Amino acid sequence: MAAPARKLTTVLAADAQGYSRLMEQDEEGTLATLKLYRDSMARLVGAHGGRIVNTWGDAVIAEFPSVVEAVRAAIAVQGDLAERNAGRPPDRRMFFRIGINLGDVIVEGDDIYGDGVNIAARLQSEAEPGGILISNTVFDQVRNKIAVSFDFRGELSAKNIDEPVPSYAVRIGDAAHPAPRREPAADPADAPAWGRDAPPPTRPAPFRGLLALPADIRGLVGAAAVITVINLFTWSGTFWAKWPLLGIAVVIGTRLLFGRSGRARS
Numbered sequence: 001m002a003a004p005a006r007k008l009t010t011v012l013a014a015d016a017q018g019y020s021r022l023m024e025q026d027e028e029g030t031l032a033t034l035k036l037y038r039d040s041m042a043r044l045v046g047a048h049g050g051r052i053v054n055t056w057g058d059a060v061i062a063e064f065p066s067v068v069e070a071v072r073a074a075i076a077v078q079g080d081l082a083e084r085n086a087g088r089p090p091d092r093r094m095f096f097r098i099g100i101n102l103g104d105v106i107v108e109g110d111d112i113y114g115d116g117v118n119i120a121a122r123l124q125s126e127a128e129p130g131g132i133l134i135s136n137t138v139f140d141q142v143r144n145k146i147a148v149s150f151d152f153r154g155e156l157s158a159k160n161i162d163e164p165v166p167s168y169a170v171r172i173g174d175a176a177h178p179a180p181r182r183e184p185a186a187d188p189a190d191a192p193a194w195g196r197d198a199p200p201p202t203r204p205a206p207f208r209g210l211l212a213l214p215a216d217i218r219g220l221v222g223a224a225a226v227i228t229v230i231n232l233f234t235w236s237g238t239f240w241a242k243w244p245l246l247g248i249a250v251v252i253g254t255r256l257l258f259g260r261s262g263r264a265r266s
Contacts, residue, residue, distance in 0.1 A: 005107040009063045010070040010138065011120040012050070013099045014041065014077070016058035017129040022094060033094050034058060037084065041077050041096075048073035053112055060096075061120075063112060067102050067141040071170065074098045074132045075148065078172050082130060095130045099123025101165075102137040115158075119165055122158040126167065136166035148172070217252055224248045 016022075016037075022030040041060055042052050050064035050073055064070035078098065085093040101123060103116025119135055127133035134142075139150060149171040155164035224245050231241035 006104055006114075007107055008102070008104050009065065009112065009116065010067045010100065010102045011105065011112065011117050012045070012060075012062040012064065012070055012074060013101075013117070013120040013124040014060040014062075014096045015124050017095045017097055019058040019094075022092070025091070029092070030094070033088075033092075037081055037094060037096070040080050040084070044076045044080060045073050048076070053110065061112075061117065063105075067138055068145050070100055071132070071134065071138065071142050071146055071148075074100060075170065075172055078130055078132060097124050097127035097129055098132045099125070099127055099134070100132065100138050101135040102141060103135075115161060118160065119158050122156055122165070123167055126153070126156055128169070130172075132170040132172065134168050134170060136168070139166075139168045217255055220248050220252050220255075 016034065019030070019034075022033075038055065038060060041062075045052060045062045045064075048064065048069040049066055050062050050070060053061045053063050055061070062070075062073075064073065077096070081094075081096060085095065099120045099122065101116055101120040103119055104114065105112040105116040106114045123133040123135060133153065134150075143150060150168040151171065153167045153169050155166050157164050227241045227244050227248075231239060
């Protein structure tokens with residue numbers, strides 16, 4: 001008996017999250033959405049050199065000769081489906097989880113079987129809705145070839161696999177909308193609190209409010225400061241500067257009050 005044909009390929013497994021709940025709410029509408037989303041996935045898989053191997057229920061299995069193109073296709077799929085979901089009511093949105101693995105598979109006609117497929121399906125089951133989870137074999141091939149970030153998500157056990165599989169989540173949002181780089185603040189209090197597109201707040205210059213005062217008032221404030229310093233340096237247990245300071249305060253208050261009244265009348 002001839003040995004089964006085998007090959008090394010990149011397997012993409014996708015599955016709709018909450019599909020049973022959506023079917024209970026609206027069977028016909030959910031089936032129409034599933035068909036629409038599958039057609040979109042098939043188009044993007046084909047555009048990246050892959051092919052749909054099988055579909056059953058709400059699941060999709062695809063394979064790619066290129067690991068890089070498989071991940072790029074997954075990112076394109078999730079981006080496209082996110083746009084479609086944005087126009088739907090929150091309780092009618094259909095999110096897919098995607099797992100990708102590079103491994104050896106058994107080929108039988110147009111179908112593929114084996115550990116390579118099982119690991120992709122296991123990764124898919126642990127992915128976030130709308131997210132992508134890849135194996136370490138995929139990560140090793142794409143980490144320096146695609147401008148996205150990855151988060152290590154731990155080791156997963158898979159059916160009939162002796163050793164756990166290290167997994168990595170693809171940061172899809174970073175790929176679609178890269179955040180502008182900001183230099184870290186030296187002091188936490190100086191950390192920017194403004195939005196991404198808003199300019200940073202302008203810091204008030206020291207003594208800006210004092211410099212805005214009229215020249216005569218600035219002179220009186222300066223005199224008060226000098227008197228206070230003299231009292232402190234000649235301290236003998238009595239704060240005698242309080243009387244001249246009180247007089248200066250009265251003069252400043254009168255100047256500001258009548259100055260503002262005059263401006264108001266003019």
